[in-house]
Amino acid sequence: MQVAQGAGPGGAAAAALLDIRHLRKTFGTTEVLKGIDLSVGLSELVFVIGPSGSGKSTLLRCCNRLEEPSGGEIWFEGRDILAPGTDLNAMRRRIGMVFQSFNLYPHLNARDNVALALLHVLKQPRDQAHARALQSLEQVGLADRAGAMPGELSGGQQQRVAIARALALEPSIVLFDEPTSALDPELVGSVLAVLRSLRTAGMTMLVVSHEMGFARSAADRVVFMEGGRIVEQGPPAHIFGSDAHPRIREFVASVEHR
């Protein structure tokens, strides 16, 4: 297996912020994850690619236990978050998540979408929560749309509000589940620009996406999954290079020549 500098199993494990070990997940009789080992280091941007049904989204959703794993361990900030007695809500406010379909609250405007968890999870006073929400919206370039309802925003703007909602809680890692898949092509760039600025700011990110061009230029490491297993992982130069696993080259070619 190809291993990225200092991040793979046996590497600088102490530096790993998120360390997934032998993760398994079955739905009924279908085994979707068949023993995943993956670690994400501080400030690393890790891209997960692979054909649909390969278990990428399930892997991501296990990381904050939106899906309940069937076996394995997930170490985050020094704790196994699959251990009994784990405070789910405390863990989740440290792990941000951005969804393919945005999932903004349609009855709240952009600012209140971002402020909701600040008010009710962090118990911030209203003024402080609103100020922090505006600051987060500023970060994604949408401070001027704070009063807009989700229905009044474009898909790209909605996704950026959703990113601001995740960032407002100051998570130590953000999980992105196909953040641009539901967007019209001309709106994808605005969301990727936000990811790029987050990378510059040192945010740790685990991204499931088909944006190969972005993975090539921005990812620290690319993980290729198929059939519930990690086939290969490494720096983009390797994964997208000529000596990558033949299955990867086949997949990348099929995605890029859509």
Add this chain to the structure above:
Amino acid sequence: MSGMADTFFNLAVMRQYLPKVIEGMGVTLQLALAVVVTGLMLGVVLALLRSLRFKPLNALIVVFADVFRAVPALVILIIIYFALPTVGVRLSGFASAWLGLSLVLAAFAEEIVWAGILSVPRGQWEAARATGLGFAQGLRHVVLPQALRLTVAPLTNRAIVITKNTALASVLAVGEILYQAQAGYSFSYNPSPLTLGAVAYLILFIPLVWFGRWVEGRFAWKR
């Protein structure tokens, strides 16, 4: 023509029974308000309990909702008023009507609110939970505001239908509009009091119907 005017619009008879019908309006109004308040509250509480997805409790709620939606309201009132005393529970006509109609409204309201909760996409729950909100917080701040907005119009309409059924309380000798109008009819051998009764229902319920229409427009919103 004058036959019809004498029969249905006999002013002398109307004048005589107007105070009784007005008195009946007061009783109808009290009964209707009591039924709407307790019926809707109980319905929402049952729907919330159902969202906990605790199987034995859910089975009980489903049985309750199905029975009280299937059995005619009149039958329920008669059972409460005439049958419960045989097991030692003796309620006044007003209390029987209030209890029976509240249970019927609660059964419908539970189903409507539950459908509203189910219709909120799963992604809304996930977004709430992923930011660290607990189950109750997600329900209160994310799911219920959306569910109730979807259900306000059908709830209002159902509440109107059930509160009109306060007329059934006349069978239990509750002095509401229909009871007073029928009494006037029997005493005077002239149906004009029934005309008064119809007008009384219009006065009470037309504003409610208008309110229902206003609510439908008010709570529609762009997604």
